[in-house]
Amino acid sequence: MAIINQASKELQVKIVYYGPAMGGKTTNLVQVHDHVQTNAGNKGKLVSLATSSDRTLFFDFLPIEAMSIKGFKTKFQLYTVPGQVIYNTTRQLVLRGVDGIVFVADSQYEKMAENVESFNNLEENLRTLKLDLNSIPYVLQYNKRDLPNAAPIEYLEYLLNNRDLQVPCFSSTAHKCEGVFETLNMITRMLLHKFISQGTPQYA
Numbered sequence: 537m538a539i540i541n542q543a544s545k546e547l548q549v550k551i552v553y554y555g556p557a558m559g560g561k562t563t564n565l566v567q568v569h570d571h572v573q574t575n576a577g578n579k580g581k582l583v584s585l586a587t588s589s590d591r592t593l594f595f596d597f598l599p600i601e602a603m604s605i606k607g608f609k610t611k612f613q614l615y616t617v618p619g620q621v622i623y624n625t626t627r628q629l630v631l632r633g634v635d636g637i638v639f640v641a642d643s644q645y646e647k648m649a650e651n652v653e654s655f656n657n658l659e660e661n662l663r664t665l666k667l668d669l670n671s672i673p674y675v676l677q678y679n680k681r682d683l684p685n686a687a688p689i690e691y692l693e694y695l696l697n698n699r700d701l702q703v704p705c706f707s708s709t710a711h712k713c714e715g716v717f718e719t720l721n722m723i724t725r726m727l728l729h730k731f732i733s734q735g736t737p738q739y740a
Contacts, residue, residue, distance in 0.1 A: 537633050538731065540608060546598070547608040549727055550615065550633055551720075554658050555640035556650040557619025560679035563710040564640060565593045565616055568720060571713060572597050592618055592630060605731055612724060619654070628661050636727045637674035638719055640710075641696060643686035648695060655696055673726035676705040677719045682712070 539548040553561040569582045578598035585592045594615040602609040617627040639658065641651045659669050678692045689707060697705055704722050708715025 538635050539633075541611075545608050546611045547605055547731070548596070548611045548613055549635045549724075549731075550613045551636045551638060551723055551727070552630055552634045553614065553616045553638045553640055554627075554631075554654065555619065556642055556647060556654040559619060559640045559642040559647070559651075559654075560677075560708070560710040561616040561619065561640045562593055563679075564638070564677070564708075564716050564719070565595070565614055567710060567713045567716045568614060569595055569597075571717070572599065574598055592616055592626060605728070610724075610728065621657070624657070624661070627657070628664060631661055631665055631667075634667070634672065636723045637669075637672060638677055638723055639674060639696070640677045640679050641692060643678050643680045643692065644683055645685050645687050648687065648691075651692075652695055670701065673723060673730055675703055675719055675723050675726070677708050677710075677715065678705060679708045679710050679715075681707045681715075682709040 541548060553564055555561050574597050580596040582593060582595045596611055596613040598609060598611045615630050617630045639655060662669055676696055678689060680686060697703060706715045706719045710716055
């Protein structure tokens with residue numbers, strides 16, 4: 537749930553990058569943190585909460601051209617979830633208060649089952665938190681398109697976007713920063729459109 541900071545006149549929006557282990561979630565956040573354009577002091581430190589074999593990353597930033605909604609500029613908080621199933625409790629904690637989701641799928645053929653499992657797990661965890669994916673803006677990113685064993689986009693679309701309401705999808709090669717900002721720009725536009733159409737979010 538978006539948070540209003542009256543003191544700084546900021547609307548804080550939480551975006552979570554979700555997907556299978558080693559799919560590119562961390563790479564997305566690192567690329568955004570390295571290249572996002574902000575004024576001095578308007579970008580938080582990239583924080584990593586490491587477990588023995590996986591990690592959660594997060595940071596926040598206020599873009600130079602931050603859109604204003606009723607006088608409040610929008611600050612974005614970006615999080616990743618750990619990809620491994622044993623850290624499912626951490627995934628649920630990270631999803632609390634989520635406003636938008638980027639699902640990062642691994643395009644390699646041998647990762648298709650993991651992609652589907654992770655997507656189903658996302659829906660399950662949202663239900664546990666009494667949230668519904670159909671009511672949360674989200675986009676799909678098909679990462680690792682540069683690999684020779686990448687499945688066709690049409691196949692990924694069939695597996696992950698074959699729903700009554702299809703969402704925007706993006707091809708990416710995150711380690712080259714290809715498709716990273718296209719994905720981020722779309723989810724931020726979807727969120728801003730939602731808040732503008734609904735009015736300023738409730739105070740928290």
